[in-house]
Amino acid sequence: MGLLIWIFKLVLLATLFSICPLALNSDGITLLEIKNVLNDTKNALSNWRDTDETPCLWTGITCNSKDQSVISINLPYMQLGGIISPSIGKLTKLQRLALHQNSLHGFIPHEISNCSELKALYLRANYLQGGIPSEIGNLSSLTILDLSSNSLKGAIPSSLGRLSRLRYMNLSTNFFSGEIPDFGSLSGFGSNSFIGNLDLCGRQVHKPCRTSLGFPAVLPHAASDEAAPPSKRPSHSIKWLLIGAMSMLGVALIVVLAFLWVWSLSKKERAAKKYTEVKKQVEPDAGTKLITFHGDLPYPSFEIIEKLEALDEEDVVGSGGFGTVYRMVMNDCGTFAVKRIDRSREGSDQVFERELEVLGSIKHINLVNLRGYCRLPTSKLLIYDYLAMGSLDDLLHEQTNSGEVLSWSSRLKIALGSARGLAYLHHDCCPRVVHRDIKSSNILLDENMEPHVSDFGLAKLLKDEEAHVTTVVAGTFGYLAPEYLQSGRATQKSDVYSFGVLLLELVTGKRPTDPCFVQKGLNVVGWMNTLLRENRLDDILDRKCPDVDSEEAEAILDIASRCTDADPDRRPSMNEVLQVLEQEVMSPCPSDFYESHSDYC
Incomplete structure (x- = not known):
């Protein structure tokens, strides 16, 4: 009888397990939380089911073979909408997060910093807003950071400089502003990592910041108390005389500082101003016209035109289907490529210039930047970035x-x-x-x-x-x-x-x-x-x-x-x-x- 009861219990347990499969592990539950705030228009995540034991066979998911923890989420080009759930921070073993080329909006959750083993973060080409969470600087294993082509704004956090393993960073084509921190790993990335952010300044993008005035912005302190003789106090009349003298000195100092401010701005305005539209510079004569696109040529018009007119055969670096290419070196050693257009074109110059302005507005890390256009009496010239390694x-x-x-x-x-x-x-x-x-x-x-x-x-x-x-x-x-x-x-x-x-x-x-x-x-x-x-x-x-x-x-x-x-x-x-x-x-x-x-x- 006891044996029959024991057999009956085994059968009952087997039946229960067949009806109630093993529960989904914690990483799987987290992924379902992430899915719940996504708009899956293509139904690409249809096999993300809570009836599975692990998420390791789900679309875009890779797991560690030993403990079944999620180490990679790879879901680019899936037409996913919605937001990135803060639950992403629960995936502590995650090494790769690739959600690029989707339609995600909202903010980058600061909880992502809990993914301490994260090595690659791809969020390119979405509609993400807000700023870069400073906590991302805590991801010590991060090697790749691509946040380009979004609607991110604000300052670039200096904490990113702590990412000592960072080898590839792309923050281009956003709305970041302010000075790029010249700290740690951030000092090793050039302008290509920041292109298309018109309000950024700093060494990396070769644009001086507006606060760089060339003289101290803080007024100097008055002489310290130690400068006065310790044994004598000035009389009441002398005290007021000193106050008056200090007041006059202060007024004079303010006048001098104001003069220096105006002089500095007039001198550096072209280099420091953050352009938001195409700037058409002065035309020296009726046969010459210079247009720079979005402030990308921070030099006086006369210097640019002087350099363009001086180009000769010694400056030729190549030729292409549209004309001869020259190397132009500015007074501060800034170097640009100049393409002399040989091919004729029908139509008005105004239409041609408007179409060039459109091309000048296109910014991407893997496109050559069109900086400006110059019409001289004898030729038409396009000004580009100069690429040192050639073609x-x-x-x-x-x-x-x-x-x-x-x-x-x-x-x-x-x-x-x-x-x-x-x-x-x-x-x-x-x-x-x-x-x-x-x-x-x-x-x-x-x-x-x-x-x-x-x-x-x-x-x-x-x-x-x-x-x-x-x-x-x-x-x-x-x-x-x-x-x-x-x-x-x-x-x-x-x-x-x-x-x-x-x-x-x-x-x-x-x-x-x-x-x-x-x-x-x-x-x-x-x-x-x-x-x-x-x-x-x-x-x-x-x-x-x-x-x-x-x-x-x-x-x-x-x-x-x-x-x-x-x-x-x-x-x-x-x-x-x-x-x-x-x-x-x-x-x-x-x-x-x-x-x-x-x-x-």
Whole structure:
């Protein structure tokens, strides 16, 4: 009888467990709290169910295999709305939070500082408001911080300088203001990390702050009591005489300080003023006109025009499809690139200048900054940032004889940054821009090997009836999509094709029309497809790049193949290309990623 009762209890327990599964662990409950304040328009989180034991198989979630704790939330491009729940701070083992390219609003919760093991924080391209919580400076393991393209405002907290492991930071295209702290790790980031915040000043963005007057802002103290003889007190009349003298001295001092204030402002106004609109500077004569965009050229008009007029053949650093490029060095050694426009354009100068102002308003860390425009009696000149390392074309093809080889990690960094810049033009900037001339000579590199897409918008701006023929003759034939060659009509998908060719150039080290396969009637796209069909991956990879990772290269080739599909409808958008690249280049297991790719994190 006792045995039957024991068996009955076992059956009852088994039945209860089948009806009531094990409860969801604490990290899973936290994720459901986060989901509850999100607007999941695509129903992407439909498999986040409270009936599961752990969240480790949920969309976008990665867990530690030992204790089932959540270490990664990867939900970019999911069209998620709503806010970031303060419950995020309960995920104490979280190493990666990627919510970029969604529609999130509200504030960055300060509770995120409880995620003490967080290494990568991607919140780019949302609608987040408020400021950066100072508590983020407590995330001692943080290596990547990307808060760009939001509506964040206020001062940049100096606590970020405590992030000693920070290797990549992007705060661009927000509404931050005030002086950038020159402290700790913040002192190691240049203007690219802050571009597009018009009210920021400081050493990193080469803009002096308004409070930098050149003399003490605090009035000097009067002589101390120790200066008076200790044994004698002044008489009543002498006391009042001293007070009167001090009063007159104070008035005189105030007058002098006021004069110095006015003089200082008049001298530094151009350099310190935070522009919120395009500033049109003085025209020295009827044949000359200078326009600077959003205060990006803090120099007197006469100095800029003097430097532009003095440019000659010794200053030439290159040439492109639109004209000759010069290097212009200012009196304070500030350096800029000047493009002399050779191509004619129909239409009024006023329309041309208005369209240039639109291009001058486009700011992104991976786009070359258009600083200004000058019309001289004999030429039209565009003024850009000067990128010290030159073009990708130079580094990839022209310097191979000197023994310098572009490393694989640098190539991945260039591919990713170029995709970000082009995706911004296609999807995020207003108005949206089709580049029309993506090629390696239009990818410029700074001293940190960060890529910047140049010449965006110029192909349309300078287009005339024969512009597409001129482009082909200029040597960019290998980059042009088949439908663009046939119709002369450029679209976002023809840009995607050109970007696919650029990826092939990075992987193979060959130009789009390299002689080794042109003789067979192929371009780089046909050559790649032929070798892939023959399973000859090793023959595709650039043999001059010894550290190439074959698995990563195969993934990049797969993206390139999709981008260069003959049918434009089957090509991905640049946002989709960027998403895949970020997953392949930036999204391996966090612990492995930071060790193997520390040079571009």
